[in-house]
Amino acid sequence: MTDTTPALPTEIQVAELLAIAVTVAREAADTARSMRAEGVSGVTTKSTDTDVVTAADRAVERQVIAALGAKRPDDTVLGEEYGGSGGEDAAVRWVVDPIDGTVNYLYGLPQYAVSLAAEVNGVAVAAVVRNAATGEEWTATRGGGAYRGGRRLSASVQTDLAQALVATGFGYDAKRRAHQAEVLTRVITRVRDIRRFGAASLDLCLAAEGGVDAYYEKGLNPWDHAAGGLIATEAGLVVGGLDGRPAGPDMLVAAPPAIFGPLTELLAELDAAGGP
Structure with a gap:
């Protein structure tokens, strides 16, 4: 029988993708931070009156698209603000959130990041998340581990x-x-905090x-978790x-192997993936 499974890139090719991702994300983070220092502008809303987008979100995504286009013109890009760009048959798709944590950005809270992942045949193979406010940076490659500042990461080994x-x-x-709050009031009695x-x-x-043992959330888009999900997986979490089911818009859970099952069972019991 012929194996028709698409081949993933070599270790050297993945390292090249990561190097590009890091360079582009650092430049994008510098832009986001400098635009924040100049004052937030062009604030509008998207899905609801509380779902904000700023001029910086759009400018940073345009910068990332242009930088990736200059380095790898045959690739495609999926971004939060402008959707997809490039041809459908490209071997590599980049997934970018130009400013993840826009409300934090709006208020000047130091928890906003540029998130960038490279996918090959639908599989994330290289990723970087850079906190634009602090300069903290996390990276990962598929099968190569996750790192922060040269230190290999190991996730929590919590079993309870x-x-x-x-x-x-x-x-x-x-x-x-409202639905998520109802779920939370039940979860909080079953965990430390x-x-x-x-x-x-x-x-x-x-x-x-x-820094936390586990994470869950409903309603995430690919750009929200493409990079962070690979980093969490490579650090030893089950995502x-x-x-x-795989992680998707109905629910994403990242937890140590010993508590992934109990946490997902609890969330299923509470219908955390249900509601609006």
Whole structure:
């Protein structure tokens, strides 16, 4: 039987993709930070009145698209603000969130990031998340581990859900938030405590380095977790959805192997993936 499974890139090719991602993300983060220092402008809303987008979100994404186009003109880019660009048959797709944590950015809270991942045949193979406010940077390659500042990351080895510190986030639609709040009031009695920082990519990186034990959220888009999900996976977390499904818009859970099952079972019991 002929193996028709698409080949993934070599280690050298992945390293080249990561090097490009890091360069582009650092330049984009510099732009986001400098535009924040000049004052936030061009603030509008998207899905709801609380779902904000700024001129910097759009400018940073345009910069990333242009930089990737100059370095790899045959690739495609999927971004939060402008959607997809490039041909459909490209071997590599870049997934970018130009400013993850725009509300934090709007208020000057130092929890906003540039998130950039390279996917080959639909699989993330290289990723970088850079906190634009602080310069903290996390990277990963598929099969090559996750790192922060040259230090290889190892996620939490927590085995007891009741002792787990769990991060989460909320959507912008009021009805969805109400459902998520109902779920949260039940989850918080079954874990050590809850944290909410406001940027999915940074939540995943925090989990990857053991700053929290686990993370879950409903309503994430590919650009929210493409990079952070690879970093979390390479640090030793299980990243997936409920009932054996992959991570997706209905639910993403990142947790140590010993508590992934109990946490996903709890979330399924509470219908965390349901509601609006």
